[in-house]
Every structure is written in structure tokens, then in C-alpha cells.
Amino acid sequence: MLNFSAIPAELHAPAQRYWDQFEAALQSQNLPHPRDLLPPSVTADEFFRQLTRAFVASEFIAKTSAQRPQYLIELVQSGALFTAQTDAHLDVFAAAVNACNTDAELDKCLRQQRQMAMIRIIWRDLNRVADMREVTAELSRFADKSILLAAEFHYRALEKMYGTPIGRESNLAQPFMVLGMGKLGAGELNVSSDIDLIFTFPEGGETNHASRAISNQEFFIKLGQKLIKSLDTVTADGFVFRVDMRLRPHGQSGALAMSFVGMEDYYQTQGREWERYAMIKARTVAMAGGEGQIAARKLLRDMLQPFTYRQYIDFSAIESLREMKGLIARQVQRKGMNLDVKLGEGGIREVEFVVQVFQLIRGGRDARLRKRKVPVLLPFLEQENYLPPGAGSALLEAYIFLRNTEHAIQGYQDKQTQSLPVDPIGQLRLAWAMGFENWDSFFATLSGYRQRVNTEFKSVIAAPDEEDTVDQKALAFWMGLWEGSLQGEDAVHALTARNIEGPEALLKNLADLREGRAVLSMQASSRTRLDAFIPRLLQVIVHEAFGPKLPITIAETFARIVPLIEAVARRSAYLVLLVENPTAVQQLVKLCAASPWIADQIAQYPVLLDELLTPESLYTPPDKELLRDELRRDVLRLNWDDLEGHMEALRYFRSAHALRVSASEVAGVLPLMKVSDYLTWIAEVVLEHVLNLGWEHMVERHGRPRRSDGSVDTAPDFVIVGYGKLGGIELGHGSDLDLVFIHNADSNLHTDGERSIDNTTFYTRLGQRIIHVLNTYTPSGKLYEVDMRLRPSGNSGLLVSSLTAFEKYQANEAWTWEHQALVRARVVAGSAALGEQFEQVRQRILTQERDLDKLRADVSEMRRKMREQLGSEGKSKPNPLSASKTPAIFNLKQDSGGIVDIEFMVQYAALAWAAKEPKVIRYTDNIRILGSLEEAGLLDAQSVAHLIAAYKAYRSTGHRLALQRQEAVLEGDNHFLTERAQVTALWQQLIDHT
Structure with a gap:
């Protein structure tokens, strides 16, 4: 019997009715009673307690059990109802599907398996045997398996009809790849979710059938159509998953399946901001047939990543997400959806937006932000100070409550809805399922969570309310000056009345910028952003001039910032960054006024604007160990063979910290000796990484250098020696690096790779690789100017010397000036053991008796x-007025x-x-x-x-x-x-x- 002892009386009748139907069905079908099939670990009392809760809170479970009692019987008998999902559960699912011979058998099997999976998962969710993360993960794994099994079934069937699709370039059998988007991609599928899919395949070509060959695209479109039918069509057995294909390239008008080339072309030329937002959660959830699946998966990921994540700090993402949220909010208001726990104010979507705004803005630079699961990212955002203390944990608590509420709503009738019930019985049922005695107490708790979510959401993504923070009257004045509606003598008088020194120069600067090619060629949306920025910039400059007092005039300060404005005219995401962050504008004005060198650096590398967002770190340079850690984090996302990625990361790292040290210097918080220390540490950390980068490249190509004892170099037996200012720990802004490379390998031996080369050649090429990384110009400029003239015999000498040859040269051939240079020489990167040996050589040479x-x-x-x-x-x-x-x-x-x-x-x-x-x-x-x-x-x-x-x-x-x-x-x-x-x-x- 059902145990109604802890359940409100109003909820008894429907559950009892379905239970009576269930017991009648058991009797009519001669099925065993579930209480007689319980595993030893589950008592009858516990089973009936869980059963009652499931029948009361989920009409879907109660009704399905009454109509098809064998489902519940099988779940109890197998023990699956009482245990977490395992590979064994999915193997049983696969065995059932693989026994199917026709499309009809497949479709029936998928639906039966789905019904049992949903009974099991909703049962465990409502009884809180599984938490929200386990529930969503199990649903996602079941969906992955359903898609894979159905796709493999139809691939095999189509292969028999049309042959195997073969790639035009690779001549390999092509796999069918399914990208899961949204909650499926994130592995957070909800109880009654649809699944957003995109179908793709690596290469065009055609199938290899002798008489019925078709193009690969046609093959995969047919496969996609069959897969959708198997999952989405409603039959007497129900459905598996509602499939939504609208996120594919070109939406509903686009091809159902597209090759990698077509996908790449679309996202590079036509991809929209909301598609970047969607692509954050994209995951390859299934691959059917074909060859080279691992390589294809990686190629697809690498192809989509640049579209999703920008290498620069992309504050335009806030504007895009804000617009998207605005559309949703208007839809909610128009359709009366304020009770929607997903889309309504303070709902699930706002939590997701908080996470995704940081992913879109900074995910290109911080690979740790590319995880897909919201519960994983929220604590990380707080830990890394993207969110204020307590905000991440508060949002996570709210998110779990909202998702549990969503599941309780959907689990009732297995319907895709997130709306709170409006009828008293429905409200009572939901409140009770969520652990509350009545609707009022549940709704008060829910409202508290939603209010907290909305507050955090607004602080991150909502448009800034300028009424309280900006002098609107002053802003209107500067807007008139920028737009040109206030000009000529009137403008001069107005500026003079505000005690602006050199008003004519400022007006000329504004006119030159306004009428220059960079501004005139801007797109309308970018020009709107510029028009929002310039008045705010002028207002900050004036405030700084009459507050902290700029070291130069307002006109000169503005003139120094103009090159930056012209540089970002076509990349107006930077203008959004500045409009959104008044603190960054204040720092920009202060630093550009203090130093034209800093102004040049920011104009040349606008990505450095990100450094202005946090004055705490801008004026607090880290020590060498922290620099190492920061660079290590910057390159975590990169493989060693991604030379371009490493070069860009290194250039940003060096430029960002050069900005920090110069900012600290002009602000007077860093004395001279510390400035040189910091600049030297930056160079040393960069050189350490460049050496490792070159080493990994050489080892991949040629193997490791052998040693005379039969072993190999597990790390480079190589050092970079710094001379001059680097060696003397006295680097300045823009200093060259005077370097010498030394190795200690046996020149008679070779490397152990397939393309073996002698050790001397190996280390010479390693040196060349290091210089290439340091010296090559990229879009972010050159890392360092390198001078190798201090090596033995100067420019005519070997690029890399053995330690023995170096000592011999220094002892017998070096000039006095070369020994002078050796006084300031020290190892800055490479083998510690070889570094000690070099120092011993240096000591022997420098301590010689001299005339x-x-x-x-x-x-x-x-x-x-x-x-x-x-x-x-x-x-x-000579000065004629001076006797000196x-x-x-x-x-x-x-x-x-x-x-x-x-x-x-x-x-x-x-x-x-x-x-x-x-x-x-x-x-x-x-x-x-x-x-x-x-x-x-x-x-x-x-x-x-x-x-x-x-x-x-x-x-x-x-x-x-x-x-x-x-x-x-x-x-x-x-x-x-x-x-x-x-x-x-x-x-x-x-x-x-x-």
C-alpha cells in the first residue's frame, strides 16, 4: 500500500487511483508484485515511501507504470531503480538496440528504453537519492547513447544501400558527427528537455557504391533525417527526444548536414554573436562510422574555437548578451511568462548569462573558462575574483534550487515547461515535492533566490545606470562639442569659460579625428559606440586635469589617446570595454598623460586595455615566481606544436607586464632598482618558456640528443647566457637582449629520433628556433630584439658553442672588451647543472692574473x-654665454x-x-x-x-x-x-x- 502518512491529503486521490490501476494490471498480466522483487539493500517500507513520493509528485511515473507495469517491474528486479547509472546500464541499452533489424524495431526499442530511463531518473530525483548534478549528467549520457546508437544503426543501413562515404582529399571513410548544443552539450540536460543538434562531417566526396553512389552530403543528410525521425517522432510508445536543428548554419534554411569546410566558411563570414554564445556549450556527442574519429573530433574543435573565443578581451560580448536578454525579457513580458523559472527575472538563464559573459569576454585568453558546466564555473569565477566574494557560492546555491524546481515541474507530466503552476493543487504538489509544507513558504524561498540571481546578473551584465554616476549636463556639452553642433567662437568661449587651456588645439584635435578616414569609414554600430565614448573620455580628462592635475594640457592628453581611437575604430569591442568601465578610462587618461611611450604601447596593442580594468594588479607587479605561474596559466590551453599560439601568448604577456611596470614607475610606486628587477624577470621567464618551446619542437622532429653513457637528454643540456643589461639585471624599457647560447652535448653522437641529426646540429637549430620565436614580427609585434654579437668570434662565430669551445676561446682568443662583457654575464635560462659549470668557467677566466x-x-x-x-x-x-x-x-x-x-x-x-x-x-x-x-x-x-x-x-x-x-x-x-x-x-x- 502507498504510504500517505507524510503527504497532504489533497494529493492522495490521484496517486491512489494510479496505484489501483497498477495493481490491477499486475494481476491481469500475471506479473510479480514489485515488493517481492526488492534487492536485499532496500526494505519494503523504504520502497513504498519512495514509490508514494514518485506517484504523488509525478503523474508521468504513475500513469506510465499503470499502463506499462513491466517497466517498473524490470527496474526493480534489475536493481537499476536503486543505483546510479553505470556503463552496465548503457551496455544493456546498447544490446537491446543492436538486436533490432528494422527501423520500426529500432524506434520501438529506443522509446521503451527512454520510458524506463525517465522513470528511473525522475524517481531518483524526486526522492533526492540523486542530486541535481547526477540527474543532469545521467540524462545527458542517456541522450548521448541514444543518438550514437541510432546514428550507427542508420549509418550501417545507408552504407548497404549507397556505399561508404569517402573523403575527396583523404580517401578515408567519413564519420557522421553530431554536435550537441545547449544543455546537452554542457552535459546538463533537464528532465524533459529537447536536444539542440548540428550534423557535420569532415570532407566532401561521394560514396563508393558501384551503381548507386551519392555525394557525401546527400548521404549524411539522409542519415540526419533518419536519426531525427527515430528520436523525435511521437508514436504509440511515445518519443525519445524532441530534436531542434535550428542552431545549425543558416538555421532552418540551411543544409541538414554540412562539411567542415562549409561550417568554417559560414562561421568565419556569417557567424553571429548569438551563435558564439551557443557554441560555448558545443560538444561532439556522437560519431558514427568512418575512420580517423579522434583526429576529426580535434579538427572540428580547433576549427570552431577561434569563432567562439576571441584572442582579445571581448567586451562587446556583454552588449550582445544584454541585447539577447532584452529580447527574452520582452518575450516573457509579452507572453506573461514572469512565473517561468528559466526565462523569467532571476531565473536559470540569468545565472547562465553571468557565467557565459565571462566565458565570451575572456575565454580566448583563459582556457580554464571554457568548461561547459555552470556548477563547475561558478566557484571558479569567485575563486579567480571574476565575481565578488560569496557571489559564486550564492549563485550556485540558487542555480541548484532553480534546476531542482524545473525538474519537479517537468517531472510531473514529462512536459517541456518551466512555468510555475497557478492552480492550488499544482502549487501544493510542487511545494511538497521541493520539501516545503505549503506554497507560500516555497514561493518566498524561490523569490529570495531569484532576487539574488537578478542582483548579481545586473551587476555583471545589465546596462549601467548612468543617471547616478555621470554628470548628464556635462556629458551633453561634450557630446555637442564632439558632434560639431557647438563649434567656432562659441566653442572656444565655452571651453575658455571652463578654464580649458588651449581650446583651439582641442577643437582641432576633435575635428581631425571626426573628419579622419578611420572614423568616416566606421560602420554605423561602431560609430554609435564611438559617439558614446568620446564625451565620456573628455569628461574624464577634464576631471583629471582639475583634480589630480595632469602633467600636460587637456588637448595634449587627448591627442595622445587619438592613435588608440583610430586603431580600434574597426574593432569597436574595445570602445565597449571603455564605455562599460569608467575605471579603465581613468587609468588610460592618467597613464597616457604621464607617458607618451605608454600611450604608444596601448595604441599599438589595444589588447592591453584589459590591464586597465584592475588598478590593483596594474600597480602591483608580481614577483618572478608569480610571473612564471601567470605565463604557465596563459599557455595551458596550447599544445607545444601551436607555435603561433605560443608566440601571441608570449607577446601579450611581455607587453602586459611592460605596461604594469611602466605604470608603476610613473605612479611612483616602483623605485628604479625594482623596475629593472621586474623587467629582467619578465625577460627571464619568457626565455625559459621559449627554450622549452624550442626543445619540444626539436624533440618532436629529431628525438633527444644521446649521451656517451647511452642515456639521452631528458631536458635541454643547454643554457642561455645573458650579457649587458640582462646579465646585469638592469633592463630598461625597450632594451635589447644580449645573448649567448652554450650546450654541453657530445658532438660525436646523434639524436635518437627517426630523423636523427648530430647533437651539435640539434642544439644549433634549437638556438635558431629560440631566435625565431623572439625576433619574428607577429600581429602583436616582436617579442624582443636579440643581439648575438657577444658570442665567441662575434657574427662570424658559431651560433651555439659547446662549453669547452667557449672556455678555449675566452682563454686564448678573446679581446679585453670581451672579458669586460663577461663580468656582466650570467645564465638566465636552461640547465642548472650546465649553468653551474658555466659560472665556474666564468670565474676561471675573470680571475686570471692580468697586466x-x-x-x-x-x-x-x-x-x-x-x-x-x-x-x-x-x-x-658650444654655448657662447657660458664660460664652461x-x-x-x-x-x-x-x-x-x-x-x-x-x-x-x-x-x-x-x-x-x-x-x-x-x-x-x-x-x-x-x-x-x-x-x-x-x-x-x-x-x-x-x-x-x-x-x-x-x-x-x-x-x-x-x-x-x-x-x-x-x-x-x-x-x-x-x-x-x-x-x-x-x-x-x-x-x-x-x-x-x-
Whole structure:
């Protein structure tokens, strides 16, 4: 008997009626009673408790059991009703389908299996034996299996009639591929969902039948038609799944099945924003027949990914999703669907939109956002600070409640609806099924969840309410100025009245931009975005000018931003980003006003605008280990053979962090030494990755270098040595990288691959690969300018040297200036063991006894040549008003008393005294070498202090000039007079004394 003890009396009668019919059917068909078939793990009391709940909450279960009692009997007898779905359950399903011989048998079998699967899944859901994630996963796996089994059945049948479809290019049998979209693609199918499908196949061609050959497309269209009929048609046994094909290319007017070439052409030329949204959840749910299924699956994924996920930060996705939500909201309002838990305000769709907006905006750059399941992504979004603390967990809790509500609504009659019931009995039944005593308490809880969802949704995707945040009157003024309705003397007077300095220049800049080719050729939608942005930009510039105070005029600040506007005119998603994010505009204005170099960088690489969204990270550079982690995350989505992808990721990484360090420098939050540290760390992390990238490429092509003991190199026996500013941990903005490559492999041995080459050639090609990655221009520019002239024998020498050859050259052939360079050399990437050996070689070379007179002469002569070629002495005109003999300009680096004088003195001292005090060459940076010289008593404290102070002052000024896009040359005769005099005096004392 049914156990109604905990069930409202109003719900008893329908369940009891179906139970009476069920027991009568058992008797008339001579079937055993389910209580006599229970497995030992399930008591009769527990069974009847679950049975009663299922019959009360699901008319579908009750009615189907009464009409076809054998379904419930089989589920109880097999134990499937009481256990989670397993491969064994699906194997039973497959065996039943594979026993079918005709289309009619197949269709009947699929429907019977579906009815039993739905009884089992809804039963377990209503009794909370399975949670929401298990329910949706099991439904999705059952749908996958249904599609696959039906597709394989019809493929075999069509193959007998028309032959096997063969690819025109590959000559391989072609598989039929089914893309699952929406909740099926995400593996989150609901209790009574339709399934959105797209049919495709790799190649065109025709079938190989001797007399009835047809094109591959015709074959797969026939197969698609048969598959839909087997799944979708309603018969006396019901249906399997309602099939919706409207998401295919060209919608209902498009071909039912399309080749990869046709799919790619469509999405590249005609794909719309809402199709990107749909493609997020796309998954290959079935592949029938053919060969090369794994390769075909990967090829399809790689083909669709660029359409779905943009490499840049795509804020236009917010606008697109907002428009889509607006359409849905109007539909809901028009059709009175506010009680719809999916589409109504605060419903399931809003949770999905919150997740998908981040996927569309940032999924191209962060592969971790490409997961399809909402419950997986919500905690991740909160963990990664895409959502504020608590928002992800709150949305997940609401999502689970909403999905359970949806299942309870649909499970009642197996109908595709998400609308809350309006009749009292229906309301009571739903409330009770959801664990509430009455409708009011359930509805209050549901409303609370929906309100929270809607609040989070609005904070992420809803259009910003500018009434409270923007001075509308001021915005209207700037709009009139931009549109040209306010111009001429009236405009000048209006700007002057607002204390705008140089109004004529600002008006000219606006007119030039408005009438320039970049703006005139914009599409209407893009121009609308520009018109929304320019007034806001002007308003921010003016606010910054009269608030924090810009270092340059309003007109000059605007002029620096114009190249960026022109650069993004055809990629107006960036304009959306700026309109949506006032903080980003504020940072843009502040940084461009402070540094034309930063303005140039952002105009050249607009993708860097993403960095302006979070000032916390913009002005807080990470340390080297965090840089490594960040780059590792950036390339997680990439295979090692995706060279283009790695090159783009590396270029963005370097540019983004160069922007961070320059922003921190102009903001005064990062001192000079930390600036150089940070820029050096960026280069080192990039070089580490480029070395690994080149290594994986070489190993894939040629195998691994063999060693004399019979083993192979499991990692590169290779190091990248940094010289100059890189070696000295003194990189500046835009610095080149002076590199030397060294290996330690046996040149007489070869690699172990099929295309074996000798070890020396292997490592030489590895070096070439590294230079190619660093030096090649891509749409994102060049990674680094590389200078290899410091290698043994310079440009005429081998690109990669063995350690033995390097030491031999340094000991017997190197010039003094090459030993000077070695003072600043250190390993920046590669084998730790080989790095230690290199350092030992460096120590041996630098600690040699030297002829000090010859050393002084060599250093002095090299410095003289550099001054003549690169310095400003003799090139500047003397100042007639000054009695000073100091040139009218001062080259910070090359002139007497400048940076190079200090560097040469440090190098001379290290070479001269390392033999008796090896610790002076422990470090490669000038500041610490000077400290070591003082510590060893080789230079007095005052001299060291003067050199360090001058060196820091010169470099700080050089950095500042670089950010102002100026050369390191100062005009006038009154710059650094004290520092230059002190440096020159020490030069005379150390080098040029007689």
C-alpha cells in the first residue's frame, strides 16, 4: 500500500487511483508484485515511501507504470531503480538496440528504453537519492547513447544501400558527427528537455557504391533525417527526444548536414554573436562510422574555437548578451511568462548569462573558462575574483534550487515547461515535492533566490545606470562639442569659460579625428559606440586635469589617446570595454598623460586595455615566481606544436607586464632598482618558456640528443647566457637582449629520433628556433630584439658553442672588451647543472692574473673609440654665454662622466683585482660589484658612494626620458655637473692616470 502518512491529503486521490490501476494490471498480466522483487539493500517500507513520493509528485511515473507495469517491474528486479547509472546500464541499452533489424524495431526499442530511463531518473530525483548534478549528467549520457546508437544503426543501413562515404582529399571513410548544443552539450540536460543538434562531417566526396553512389552530403543528410525521425517522432510508445536543428548554419534554411569546410566558411563570414554564445556549450556527442574519429573530433574543435573565443578581451560580448536578454525579457513580458523559472527575472538563464559573459569576454585568453558546466564555473569565477566574494557560492546555491524546481515541474507530466503552476493543487504538489509544507513558504524561498540571481546578473551584465554616476549636463556639452553642433567662437568661449587651456588645439584635435578616414569609414554600430565614448573620455580628462592635475594640457592628453581611437575604430569591442568601465578610462587618461611611450604601447596593442580594468594588479607587479605561474596559466590551453599560439601568448604577456611596470614607475610606486628587477624577470621567464618551446619542437622532429653513457637528454643540456643589461639585471624599457647560447652535448653522437641529426646540429637549430620565436614580427609585434654579437668570434662565430669551445676561446682568443662583457654575464635560462659549470668557467677566466698597464690601456682605448663614435663631444655647438667647457648637451650614457664611464671602471676593477679577491665577480650588476669592491678594500667608501649615486641618478633620468619617448640626451650645460665631475675624477684616478 502507498504510504500517505507524510503527504497532504489533497494529493492522495490521484496517486491512489494510479496505484489501483497498477495493481490491477499486475494481476491481469500475471506479473510479480514489485515488493517481492526488492534487492536485499532496500526494505519494503523504504520502497513504498519512495514509490508514494514518485506517484504523488509525478503523474508521468504513475500513469506510465499503470499502463506499462513491466517497466517498473524490470527496474526493480534489475536493481537499476536503486543505483546510479553505470556503463552496465548503457551496455544493456546498447544490446537491446543492436538486436533490432528494422527501423520500426529500432524506434520501438529506443522509446521503451527512454520510458524506463525517465522513470528511473525522475524517481531518483524526486526522492533526492540523486542530486541535481547526477540527474543532469545521467540524462545527458542517456541522450548521448541514444543518438550514437541510432546514428550507427542508420549509418550501417545507408552504407548497404549507397556505399561508404569517402573523403575527396583523404580517401578515408567519413564519420557522421553530431554536435550537441545547449544543455546537452554542457552535459546538463533537464528532465524533459529537447536536444539542440548540428550534423557535420569532415570532407566532401561521394560514396563508393558501384551503381548507386551519392555525394557525401546527400548521404549524411539522409542519415540526419533518419536519426531525427527515430528520436523525435511521437508514436504509440511515445518519443525519445524532441530534436531542434535550428542552431545549425543558416538555421532552418540551411543544409541538414554540412562539411567542415562549409561550417568554417559560414562561421568565419556569417557567424553571429548569438551563435558564439551557443557554441560555448558545443560538444561532439556522437560519431558514427568512418575512420580517423579522434583526429576529426580535434579538427572540428580547433576549427570552431577561434569563432567562439576571441584572442582579445571581448567586451562587446556583454552588449550582445544584454541585447539577447532584452529580447527574452520582452518575450516573457509579452507572453506573461514572469512565473517561468528559466526565462523569467532571476531565473536559470540569468545565472547562465553571468557565467557565459565571462566565458565570451575572456575565454580566448583563459582556457580554464571554457568548461561547459555552470556548477563547475561558478566557484571558479569567485575563486579567480571574476565575481565578488560569496557571489559564486550564492549563485550556485540558487542555480541548484532553480534546476531542482524545473525538474519537479517537468517531472510531473514529462512536459517541456518551466512555468510555475497557478492552480492550488499544482502549487501544493510542487511545494511538497521541493520539501516545503505549503506554497507560500516555497514561493518566498524561490523569490529570495531569484532576487539574488537578478542582483548579481545586473551587476555583471545589465546596462549601467548612468543617471547616478555621470554628470548628464556635462556629458551633453561634450557630446555637442564632439558632434560639431557647438563649434567656432562659441566653442572656444565655452571651453575658455571652463578654464580649458588651449581650446583651439582641442577643437582641432576633435575635428581631425571626426573628419579622419578611420572614423568616416566606421560602420554605423561602431560609430554609435564611438559617439558614446568620446564625451565620456573628455569628461574624464577634464576631471583629471582639475583634480589630480595632469602633467600636460587637456588637448595634449587627448591627442595622445587619438592613435588608440583610430586603431580600434574597426574593432569597436574595445570602445565597449571603455564605455562599460569608467575605471579603465581613468587609468588610460592618467597613464597616457604621464607617458607618451605608454600611450604608444596601448595604441599599438589595444589588447592591453584589459590591464586597465584592475588598478590593483596594474600597480602591483608580481614577483618572478608569480610571473612564471601567470605565463604557465596563459599557455595551458596550447599544445607545444601551436607555435603561433605560443608566440601571441608570449607577446601579450611581455607587453602586459611592460605596461604594469611602466605604470608603476610613473605612479611612483616602483623605485628604479625594482623596475629593472621586474623587467629582467619578465625577460627571464619568457626565455625559459621559449627554450622549452624550442626543445619540444626539436624533440618532436629529431628525438633527444644521446649521451656517451647511452642515456639521452631528458631536458635541454643547454643554457642561455645573458650579457649587458640582462646579465646585469638592469633592463630598461625597450632594451635589447644580449645573448649567448652554450650546450654541453657530445658532438660525436646523434639524436635518437627517426630523423636523427648530430647533437651539435640539434642544439644549433634549437638556438635558431629560440631566435625565431623572439625576433619574428607577429600581429602583436616582436617579442624582443636579440643581439648575438657577444658570442665567441662575434657574427662570424658559431651560433651555439659547446662549453669547452667557449672556455678555449675566452682563454686564448678573446679581446679585453670581451672579458669586460663577461663580468656582466650570467645564465638566465636552461640547465642548472650546465649553468653551474658555466659560472665556474666564468670565474676561471675573470680571475686570471692580468697586466694592469695593458688592461688600463685596452679599456681606455675602447672607451675613447666609443666616445668618438657615440658620444656628443665635438658634435654639439658650444654655448657662447657660458664660460664652461662642458658641451651644451649631455649624453647620459656615452659622454664623459656618464653611465659607460662608470660601467668601464667597474669592469676594469673586477678584471684587475679578481685574481686576489674573487668575491668581486660574484655578482653581475654594477651596484653590487661596487659594494664588493668597497667591502674588499679596493675602492674607498666615498668613491663607491659617488659612483652608485651618479649611476642611479643617470639611470633614473634615462628611464624617465624613455617613458617620455625621448633619447637619453639632456640639453644645456647645467645637468649633473657634480656627478660628472666626480665620475671623471675617478676615471682619471683609475684608468687615465700617468
